[in-house]
Every structure is written in C-alpha cells, then in structure tokens.
Amino acid sequence: MIVVMKNHLLDWENWSGTAAEMVSEVAQIMQEIGMRDDGTEPNERLIRHYVSVEILDRPTRVGKEAIYNFRQLLQFVAARILINDGWPLAKVAEQTYDVSESELMRMATSYQPKTAAQELVKKFKDPNFSYADMAMKSSAPPKDQANVSYLQMSQEIDEDFDIDRSMKLLKKMHEREQAENLKDEALARLGNKKGVVEKRAWHEIDVTHWLRVSLRQPYLVRMDKDTAERIGEAITQVLKAEVARRQERKR
Amino acid sequence: MKLNVDVIPRHQGLLAGQKNKVEFLVRLSAPEEAAKEFKRKALNLAIVIDRSGSMGGGQLEEAVRCAKLMVDRLDEKDRVAIVSYDNDINVDVPSTPATNKSFIKAGLDTLFPRGATDLHGGWIAGVEQVSTHSESDFISRVLLLSDGQANQGLTDTYQIAAQCKSFMSANVTTSTYGVGLHFNEELMSAMAMSGGGNGYYGQTADDLIDPFNEEFDLLKALVATEVTVALDGIGDVSFELLNDYPVAQGGFRFPDVASQGDVWGVVRAMVPQELSGKGNGELCQILKKATISYVDNEGKSHSIASDALALPSLPPSAWNQIVADETVENRLAELEASRMQREASEAARRGDWHRVDALLQEANLLAENNVWIKEIVKTLQKYARRRDQQQFAKESLYQSSKLESRRVDRSESMHFLDMGDVSFLRRKTEQGKKDEGR
Numbered sequence: 001m002i003v004v005m006k007n008h009l010l011d012w013e014n015w016s017g018t019a020a021e022m023v024s025e026v027a028q029i030m031q032e033i034g035m036r037d038d039g040t041e042p043n044e045r046l047i048r049h050y051v052s053v054e055i056l057d058r059p060t061r062v063g064k065e066a067i068y069n070f071r072q073l074l075q076f077v078a079a080r081i082l083i084n085d086g087w088p089l090a091k092v093a094e095q096t097y098d099v100s101e102s103e104l105m106r107m108a109t110s111y112q113p114k115t116a117a118q119e120l121v122k123k124f125k126d127p128n129f130s131y132a133d134m135a136m137k138s139s140a141p142p143k144d145q146a147n148v149s150y151l152q153m154s155q156e157i158d159e160d161f162d163i164d165r166s167m168k169l170l171k172k173m174h175e176r177e178q179a180e181n182l183k184d185e186a187l188a189r190l191g192n193k194k195g196v197v198e199k200r201a202w203h204e205i206d207v208t209h210w211l212r213v214s215l216r217q218p219y220l221v222r223m224d225k226d227t228a229e230r231i232g233e234a235i236t237q238v239l240k241a242e243v244a245r246r247q248e249r250k251r
Numbered sequence: 252m253k254l255n256v257d258v259i260p261r262h263q264g265l266l267a268g269q270k271n272k273v274e275f276l277v278r279l280s281a282p283e284e285a286a287k288e289f290k291r292k293a294l295n296l297a298i299v300i301d302r303s304g305s306m307g308g309g310q311l312e313e314a315v316r317c318a319k320l321m322v323d324r325l326d327e328k329d330r331v332a333i334v335s336y337d338n339d340i341n342v343d344v345p346s347t348p349a350t351n352k353s354f355i356k357a358g359l360d361t362l363f364p365r366g367a368t369d370l371h372g373g374w375i376a377g378v379e380q381v382s383t384h385s386e387s388d389f390i391s392r393v394l395l396l397s398d399g400q401a402n403q404g405l406t407d408t409y410q411i412a413a414q415c416k417s418f419m420s421a422n423v424t425t426s427t428y429g430v431g432l433h434f435n436e437e438l439m440s441a442m443a444m445s446g447g448g449n450g451y452y453g454q455t456a457d458d459l460i461d462p463f464n465e466e467f468d469l470l471k472a473l474v475a476t477e478v479t480v481a482l483d484g485i486g487d488v489s490f491e492l493l494n495d496y497p498v499a500q501g502g503f504r505f506p507d508v509a510s511q512g513d514v515w516g517v518v519r520a521m522v523p524q525e526l527s528g529k530g531n532g533e534l535c536q537i538l539k540k541a542t543i544s545y546v547d548n549e550g551k552s553h554s555i556a557s558d559a560l561a562l563p564s565l566p567p568s569a570w571n572q573i574v575a576d577e578t579v580e581n582r583l584a585e586l587e588a589s590r591m592q593r594e595a596s597e598a599a600r601r602g603d604w605h606r607v608d609a610l611l612q613e614a615n616l617l618a619e620n621n622v623w624i625k626e627i628v629k630t631l632q633k634y635a636r637r638r639d640q641q642q643f644a645k646e647s648l649y650q651s652s653k654l655e656s657r658r659v660d661r662s663e664s665m666h667f668l669d670m671g672d673v674s675f676l677r678r679k680t681e682q683g684k685k686d687e688g689r
Contacts (some may be wrong), residue, residue, distance in 0.1 A: 116421035117382035117391070124375060125416050182599070196602040196640065 008032055009074070011110060016069045019044040019059075026076050033111050035080065047076065055079045055093045071101055078107035252547045254475055254508060255280045256557040257509040258538065261579040264565040265395050265537075267530030271522040274493075275560060276579045277541050279514045280506065280661075281474045286510040292469050292548040293328040294391035296321075297346065297377035298522075300362060303337045307364040310430055313456030314396050315359045317463040321394075322356055324334055325349035328597040330389065332380035333358045336371045336373025337366030338403045346380040369403035370395070371411050374442070378423050385422045388550050390450060390470060396428040396459075400435045408438045415446030420499060422477070424448040426466055430456055432641040436648050444652065445497060448506060453651055454683040461674070461685045469675040472509040475545040480505050482518065483539040486526055493517045493586050494655050500544070508545070512658035512676045517582050521684070528564020536561040581665060588624045589654035591617075595631070596647040599640050607643070621665050626680040627654075642683075 015025060026042045047068070050056045056075045075096045082092045096104065108195055112124075133194035184195035201217040215223075261274040298318045302311055303446050318333065325331055332644050333344040333355065344358035377393040385391040405411060415425050425446030427439040430453050443450030449469070451462030472600065481502035482490045495518045496503045506514050528535045538560035565573075591614045598606040611632055618625035627650050634643040660676040663669065668678055670686075680687055 085417055112383075115382055115384075115386040117378065117385040117418055117423045120373060120414075120417050120421050121379045121382055124417075125379075198602055198604055198638075 009105065012073055013070050015073065016067050018065055019047045019068065022047055022073065022076070024067045025073060026080075029073065029077055029108075030080065033077075033109070033112050034113050035077075035084070042076070042080075050076065050079060053089055053093055054097045055089065071104065073106040074101065074108045078104050081107060081111050090119070252474060253282065253553065253555060254287050254543060254545065255282055255302070256541065256543055256555060258541060258557045258560050259576055259579055260560060260562060261575050261583070262570075262573045263330050263333045263562060263576075264570050264573050265522060265535055265562045265668040267528050267564045267566055268524060269527055270524045270565065271520075271527050272577060273520045273522055273537060273562070274583060275514050275518055275538070276576075276582055277480055277518060277557070277686055279475075279478065279480075279508050279543060280512070281508055281510050285474045289472075289510050290548055291394060292473065292476075293330070293389050294325065294470055295330045295346070295381045295384045295391040296325075297332040297334055297380040297393045298322075299334045299336065299373050299377035299393055299395045301337075301361075301368060301373065301399060302335045302362045302364055303368040303369070303399055304364050305368075305433070308426070310398055310456040311362060311364050314430065317396075317459050318359055319509065320355050320460070321463055321467055322349065322352055322359075324471075325352075329385060329480045330381075331355060332377065334373055334377045334380060335362050336369050336376070337364075338369050338371065339366065340372045340376045342376060342380065342620060346383060347478050351417070351425045367403045368397065368399045368401055370397055370401035370438070371405040372403070372413075374425070375414070376488075378425075378629055380416055381423055382421075390473060390476060391423045392470065393423065393425045393446075394428065394466065395425060395439075395442065396430065398430040400433070401438060408435075408441055411438065412441040412445040413430060415442045416497060419445070419447035419452070419497070419504070426450070428452065428459060428462055429645070430459055432628045432645065433467065438643045439622050440652055441649055444495065444605060446640075448498070450649060450652055452645055452683050453685070458683060461679075464534075465674040465677075469507075469509055470530075471476060472673075473507045473548070475508040475547055478505040478508060478514070478543065478545040479503065480516065481542045481544075483542065484520070485536050485539060487523045488526065488537050490522045491519045491521075493519055493583075502542070502544070506656055506658065509658060509675065512660055514658060515587060517579065530564050530566040530569075532563045532565065534561040534639075535564050536648065581621060584621055584624065585654045588614050588617050588621075588627070592627075592631070592651035592654070596644045596651065598644045598645065599635070604635065611635060622668055623665075623680070624654075624679040626668065630681050646681065646683055653679075 008246045009029065012025065012029070017025065023042050023044060030042075047056065051058055056072045056079075059068045059072065061067070078096050079092050082095060083089070087095075095107070114229075180195075183197075187193075187195050187197065203215050203217050205213045205215070207213060255278075257276070257278040259276040259278065265271050266579055295410050298321065300311070300314050300318065306314070322331060329349045330343070331349050332342065335343055336342050343361060347355065349355065374393060374395050377395065381389075381391040381393060400406075401411075408581065418425065426448030427443045427446075428437055428451050429439045432454065434452070436452065439452070440450040449462075449466060451459075451466070453459040453462065479500050479502035484490060492503050494503075496505055496516060498504070503514060503516060508514050511543050522535075522537050526537070526590040527534055536559055538557075540559055541557040542554060543557070544552070544554045566663075591610045595607045595610040595614075598604075598610065611628055614624065614628045614631075618628055631643065631647055631650075634646060657678070658676055660671060660673070663671075663676075663678070668680070671677055677686070
C-alpha cells in the first residue's frame with residue numbers, strides 16, 4: 001500500500017504554485033490517501049500560519065507571488081496526519097521543518113484510516129464527552145445540563161444508541177440500584193448494617209384467644225398429617241421443657 | 252459459506268377466527284462441510300486484568316496463569332495485548348503478533364496486586380489495543396477480568412454497557428470474567444450482554460480455567476460473526492424476540508455461529524384475527540422471510556433468507572389436536588426458566604427470599620422434561636436454603652444468561668446430562684464452578 005501511495009505522491013514531484021493552488025492540490029492528495037481530516041479545512045490562511053510557526057518552509061518569491069513546491073506539499077500533508085493523531089503544533093513543527101524529503105514522504109504515506117473502533121475510543125476517552133451532550137445534539141432546544149435527569153438522559157441516549165430490550169433492562173437495573181442504595185442507608189441508620197430485609201408470608205391460626213400458631217405459608221400448604229403430628233410432639237416437648245425450667249427457678 | 256437456517260413453528264396451525272400468538276424458532280447452524288474444511292479466523296485479543304488490592308491471596312496469580320494458558324494456545328497469525336489496571340492503567344504488552352510468547356508472558360509476570368478499581372479505564376485501554384486491527388481479518392475481542400466493584404473513573408453500569416454496545420457495532424466485542432463473590436455481577440454481565448461476547452464467573456480463581464477454555468474453544472470454532480436476523484412479516488403481524496439479544500443494523504444481533512451447535516432465538520408473532528383464516532385448512536402466511544446477515548471467516552459478507560412461514564387455518568377441534576414441537580417447547584421452557592432465574596436473582600438481592608422460594612418452585616415445574624433445568628434449580632435451592640445472597644444472585648444471573656443464549660447440541664438428551672467434548676456446548680449445572688467431571 002505504501003509503495004502505491006509513494007508513486008502517487010511522486011506525481012506532484014515537480015509541482016509548484018501559489019497558496020491558493022496548493023489548497024486544491026492538498027485537498028486532492030488527502031482525498032487520494034483516504035484521509036478524513038478532523039481539523040480545519042485547508043485554506044490559504046492556514047498555509048501562511050503553518051509557515052509562521054515553522055511547520056512549512058518559507059515559500060520562494062517570484063515577483064510579488066509566494067511560490068510553494070513539492071516539499072511544502074509533503075510537509076502540509078505530514079502535518080495534518082500528525083495533528084489528526086493528536087500532536088500539538090509545536091511538536092509537529094519539530095517533525096516536519098528540518099527533516100529530509102524522504103522522511104517527509106514516509107510520514108505523508110503513513111496515513112492509516114482510523115477504524116470505527118478507534119474513532120469511538122477517541123470519543124469515549126475525551127474528557128468533554130458526555131451522554132448529556134449527545135442528547136443535546138437532537139433538535140430539542142438546549143437544556144441546562146445539570147437539570148437533565150437520569151431518566152430523561154437515558155431516553156435520549158436510547159435514540160442515539162438504537163436502544164433495545166437489554167438496554168432497557170439495564171436502565172431498570174440502574175433505577176433499582178439507586179432505590180436500593182437509599183434503602184440501605186435508611187436501614188443502616190436503624191442499625192441494620194447488612195441492608196438485608198427478609199420478607200415472609202405467615203399463616204396464623206388462633207387455636208384459642210390466648211394461643212396462636214404461626215406457620216410459614218409454603219410449609220402449611222405442603223404439610224401432611226405426619227408432619228402435623230411431629231410439630232405437635234415438638235411443641236409438647238418444648239412446652240414441657242419450659243415448664244420444667246420455670247419449676248426449677250421457683251425452687 | 253452458507254449457513255443453514257430453519258424456521259420451526261411451535262404449533263403447526265392457526266386457530267381460525269381468533270387473534271393468535273404464534274411462537275417459532277429461528278435456528279442457525281454451520282453446514283457440515285464447514286466443520287470439515289474449517290479454516291479459523293485469526294484472533295485479535297486484549298486480556299485486561301484487574302490488579303487491584305483485592306486480587307491478592309492467589310487470585311491474581313490464577314488470573315495470570317489463565318492468561319498465560321490463553322497466550323500458549325494462540326497461533327502466529329493471532330494478535331494479543333495485555334492490559335492491567337487498578338487506579339492506574341498499564342499497557343503491559345501492546346497489541347502484538349503472538350509470535351514471541353515468552354516476551355508476552357513476561358509482561359504478565361510483572362503484575363502485583365495494589366490500589367483501587369478503574370474497571371472502565373482498564374477495559375477501554377484494552378479496546379484501544381485491539382481497535383487498530385478491528386476492521387481487518389480478525390475476530391477482535393476484549394477479555395476483561397475483575398473481582399471487584401468499579402470505584403474509579405466511569406462507574407455507571409448503563410453508560411459502560413452503552414459503550415460496549417457501540418464497540419460491538421464497530422467489531423470489537425467484550426467478554427467478562429467475574430471472580431470471587433464480591434464483583435459487580437450486574438455490571439459484568441451487562442457488559443458481556445451488550446458487548447456481544449460472553450459473561451462468565453468463577454467462585455474461586457481456580458474455577459476460572461473452565462470459562463477461559465470455553466471462550467478460547469469457541470473463538471477458534473467460529474465460522475460466522477456479526478450475525479443479525481431481520482424478520483419480514485405480513486400485514487399487521489408483529490414480532491417479539493423472546494431472547495434478550497441486542498438490536499443492531501435493523502435486526503437482532505444473534506450470537507456468533509460456531510462449526511458445531513445451533514444458535515437460536517424464539518420469536519412470538521401476534522397474528523390479528525383477520526389473518527387467521529376461515530378454518531378450512533388454507534395456508535396463512537405470517538412470515539415472508541427471515542433475512543440473516545453475517546460475515547464468514549474469509550471476511551465475506553453474506554445475506555441469506557429463510558423460507559416463508561405459512562400455517563394452515565384450523566377449527567378449534569383440529570387445533571386442539573396439534574402436538575407442540577418438542578424442540579421449540581424445550582427452548583421455550585429454557586427461556587421461561589431464564590426469566591424466572593433473573594427475577595430470582597433480583598429478589599435475592601432485595602432479600603426477598605419468599606419470592607425466591609416461590610420462583611424456584613415454579614421453575615421446578617418447568618424442569619419436568621428437562622434434566623438440566625432440574626439440576627440448575629437443585630443448585631439454586633441449595634444456595635437459597637443457606638440464604639446465601641451473593642452466591643445465589645450470581646449463580647442465578649449467569650445461569651439465566653446461559654439458558655437464553657447457549658449454543659445447542661442437536662443430539663443432546665433432555666433426560667440426562669452428558670459430558671460432551673465440546674466445552675462451549677456443555678450444560679454446566681453450576682456456572683461458577685470448575686466442572687469436576689472433566
């Protein structure tokens with residue numbers, strides 16, 4: 001791929017022209033190498049700026065015209081690749097100004113189009129990226145970001161992320177998580193630090209007005225006669241032991 | 252390579268003059284010749300390891316051991332990166348061809364436990380490593396291992412899962428490995444579910460080896476990735492997919508297809524009364540076609556269509572005689588058991604053990620003809636009896652995911668659990684434990 005690209009750039013080897021002409025040549029080269037430029041569109045002012053910060057060599061003067069050549073074309077393309085990769089201008093200048101033409105050629109042909117995943121990494125790692133901002137790119141009027149509730153935000157993310165059932169489930173989970181945290185804090189204030197609350201359905205049988213038998217509902221549903229007998233026997237033994245203990249204490 | 256597509260209705264008929272709920276199975280499998288002439292796709296992996304302080308006590312060593320075994324199983328055409336994280340992120344081995352394995356494994360030897368858990372930061376560093384080659388001829392996947400709760404950087408489950416889903420669409424999938432009993436199973440399983448990979452956990456570090464092997468066997472056996480299924484109905488027929496597969500590119504994103512085993516989804520179609528016919532046996536079409544799009548191992552994109560689904564319109568007397576298709580019934584029972592277990596997992600986290608017991612009793616009814624569900628319920632009842640919240644919530648959540656998205660061996664029996672040779676087709680009775688039978 002690099003060889004093909006090199007040959008292609010060599011088509012411009014004998015090129016020279018004004019800043020205005022360079023703009024269209026650069027646009028053509030960038031299109032040839034498949035480069036999507038994230039930054040400013042090439043223009044005459046940008047070319048002159050790059051000259052002033054020593055990214056590009058100074059053009060030669062022919063009468064009143066400033067004339068650029070192949071080396072400056074290579075410098076410009078190399079600079080755009082480096083800037084797209086996140087290099088600051090000062091560092092770009094160090095890599096383009098005082099280097100050989102073959103090194104510039106290497107840089108100008110090193111462009112690899114970013115994969116969709118690389119573009120996403122860049123977006124998600126950007127400290128300024130927020131889901132609320134993504135929500136705002138819709139046609140809705142701008143909102144006060146601080147007032148975007150989680151639910152509103154999630155609904156708007158839904159549109160961006162082609163939301164599906166699994167994501168809706170997550171949203172539900174998140175809401176529940178928040179409710180659980182509030183519950184845990186309230187329980188901790190009551191001394192229940194584990195935050196675990198057990199719920200049981202009980203069936204109560206008033207045998208007389210002073211004797212109540214409480215049973216967990218599922219056990220009552222499943223109970224057979226033998227179990228009822230064993231429960232009766234166990235209660236008898238427990239009560240007998242209790243009576244014996246009381247008598248012991250009296251003595 | 253052309254996948255096999257079957258559309259199998261639960262009942263071979265529509266009840267005339269009524270609104271009908273029609274369930275049908277969409278089943279995808281590799282043709283037999285794919286297994287014979289199998290040429291696997293190269294792997295582009297990032298192994299992301301939690302080295303926070305809680306990974307002490309042998310867990311980190313075991314994770315490193317598993318990662319090394321994985322590196323050993325890679326071929327020269329594969330790529331691998333090693334990333335570790337606590338509150339700082341380290342790229343220990345940048346994405347590199349798996350040629351110099353001792354160099355890659357040496358990168359793993361430098362890890363020791365310390366610090367907090369920037370799980371998202373570690374994961375995205377792993378994504379960054381595989382992203383350079385994510386549009387070439389690789390299967391790109393991040394394998395994220397953690398024993399804890401994300402407590403640094405981005406920690407919101409919803410936002411992290413949304414990012415996983417975005418990366419899945421950009422060909423980078425995520426599988427997660429939870430270890431121990433204190434990791435955030437909701438976050439880890441949500442990342443795998445949204446990220447197009449697999450979610451695993453091990454109760455101890457020693458239990459991790461099974462899922463690592465399973466993942467690797469599966470990655471090496473894949474014949475079709477980026478699989479989406481789009482349904483084209485008739486008139487006002489509406490469709491609902493009962494599995495929780497993500498939506499992508501105008502269809503449902505099904506699991507990747509391996510050389511062995513069926514990938515499946517059960518669809519519920521709502522057929523309006525006017526399309527149910529007059530009960531004279533005439534065929535009523537409800538599905539024009541299911542369109543399946545996927546990429547094969549040579550990087551070629553395919554789009555194939557299933558046959559249409561048309562069912563005879565029957566009077567009640569004839570409709571009541573229909574015997575439901577056994578395969579569809581089994582998948583439906585597994586989906587229902589999956590739903591109950593997910594609910595039971597949530598109930599356990601709330602401490603609502605009464606609801607847990609009731610759900611397990613219901614699940615037991617489904618287990619009548621399915622020995623796997625029976626064994627799963629038995630295991631869960633063991634944890635429920637102990638009121639073991641952490642273990643119950645994790646086991647039920649991971650079994651729930653497995654039940655609804657597993658690959659099915661067509662020759663498996665519903666009456667006994669066999670120990671097949673293919674790790675990713677095995678029906679484990681306990682997801683968090685190493686299979687002692689092997």
